[in-house]
Amino acid sequence: MPRNRRPVPREEKREELLAAAAELFVVDGYEATSMTRLARRAGVTPNTLYWYFRDKDELLVAVADRFTDALLHEHASLTGRPLAAQLSWLIHRLRPVRHLVATMHGRVAVSDAVRTWHTGFHTTFEALFTRQLPGPIATDRRPAEIAVATFALEGAITHDLDDETTRQLCAVVADRLHHAATVATTPRPE
Amino acid sequence: MPRNRRPVPREEKREELLAAAAELFVVDGYEATSMTRLARRAGVTPNTLYWYFRDKDELLVAVADRFTDALLHEHASLTGRPLAAQLSWLIHRLRPVRHLVATMHGRVAVSDAVRTWHTGFHTTFEALFTRQLPGPIATDRRPAEIAVATFALEGAITHDLDDETTRQLCAVVADRLHHAATVATTPRPE
DNA sequence: CACCTTTCTTGATTGCTGTTCAAGAGCATG
DNA sequence: CATGCTCTTGAACAGCAATCAAGAAAGGTG
Incomplete structure (x- = not known):
């Protein structure tokens, strides 16, 4: 019927x-x-x-897209606030979907759709990071500095840290980016 | 028969x-x-x-244990070498099993056995990090500093960065840890 | 030797999974 | 009325992780 x-x-x-x-x-x-x-x-x-x-993975990607759109839209109203505060907001905002974040990473190796999405997501996110910096970073160091910040964020979302450590982590990442963006050349240890 | x-x-x-x-x-x-x-x-x-x-997840954990044992055993011979070099070695050593690393994270939410293993792994690894530092870190900052380093490492393993970015990432992480371990108090941005 | 128990391996089966197939219902157009 | 497109369905499929009951070989004990 x-x-x-x-x-x-x-x-x-x-x-x-x-x-x-x-x-x-x-x-x-x-x-x-x-x-x-x-x-x-x-x-x-x-x-x-x-x-x-098409299949379950495409459904997953579509769901992830929905979340990402909402996230970026909400984040737009945070421009101007200190970087550490933005990071903290992102982490707390994404913690409830931590399972999905971990799942996406796990399925990158399995599904083309997920892999494509994941690549795009990182591109978007790295651009967002770069935009928030107080100044330019030396071009040779930039990818690595941004990567560290991104990975720290991903880690903070998927692993459970207590509130204090999370706060400190945001401060550390923001401090590092701030440092990298203002000092032209940083000394390399040994 | x-x-x-x-x-x-x-x-x-x-x-x-x-x-x-x-x-x-x-x-x-x-x-x-x-x-x-x-x-x-x-x-x-x-x-x-x-x-x-018991089940497929316990098999996965046993495999992960095998790899970890071998990894730590090999790593023992690297003590004394610069931190950045150790990080680089770890990343290149773990890249071939990146799928497993991602899978473990994905299954933390699904399997108790995996969750337990994952917790233990982080404990071991954070201890290893702490041991390699040139000096003590202010106790309030230490968990966050170690977390950033760990997450950066995990990210570098599971996402594919080119060789140059990987090298730079190791330098950034080592630099940051070095900085945190030598300076008693770091200024907080804004 | 016979007997029992433990360790190990197996064939058969279960309930579930993501996915596909063929068919048909309702609407729009010619 | 007929043709075609969009959408929905029941039925089916191969494969999955996991379970069950049965039995074979060895060790231990009398």
Whole structure:
């Protein structure tokens, strides 16, 4: 008994499914969320999911995109605030989806879609970092400095640190970037 | 037609299975290695694996332990060399098993065995870091400084950076730790 | 020697997974 | 009315991790 043919337009329906996926992926985790359970939650048969998404990984990427868009949109209102504060905000904002962050990294090796997304995400994020700096960094050092900051952020999200350590970590990263952006050349130990 | 009862002692057989698992996990990845395929490779039926290991995650942890033991053993001969060189060595040494590193992080949320292992691994590694420092770090800053170094290392392993950026990253991390270990108090930006 | 227990291996099975296939329903257009 | 497109479905598939019950070989004990 199929009640058919566009009660809702395509994009809207896609968004519904995405919302259900986002909730289950975050609450129960990606692996623990089977397509069948997800479909049931969305009031649909599993097959329908495959009409809107190629496979489970594409669903994951779409969910990640949703989160990223929201994140960047909210972050826009933080420009001008101190770098350490921005970092702290990002970490606390992303902690609830830490499982997803870890899952994405784990599936980079498995899924082309995820790998592509991951690359793009880092590009976006590194640009965001660079924009927030008080000054330019010596071009030879810049990629490494940005990488350290990014990885520290990822680590702080996926591993659980207590609040004090998190605060200190933000201070350390911000301090380091500030230092790198103001001093033209830093002395190299031994 | 089972040819039975200890042709080889238990630990030896366990080691054989572990060796097969290590190879397949590294070459093909954890997810792509089914218990059936792994068993076939080891010349055994899938059930036998469950006699020696509780489940697939425990197999993964055992493999990770093997790698870690070997790693720490090899690293022992590097004491005294500059910190940046040690970091560089660690990164290049762990890059081939980057998939496993990512998989472990992904499964922390799924498996108790993996979570326990992961916690222990970080403890070991942070102790190793602390031991290599030229001096003590102010106790309030130390966890964060060590965390940044650890996360930078993990990031450098799991994301692919080019050689030059990797080199610079090691220099940045070593520089930062050196700085933190020699200066008693670091000024806090704004 | 016979008997029992423990250690190990196996074939068969289970419930679940992501995914695909073929078919059909509803709407739009010719 | 007919044709075609969009969407949904029930049924099925191969593969997965894991379990169960059965049995074979050895060691220990009488």
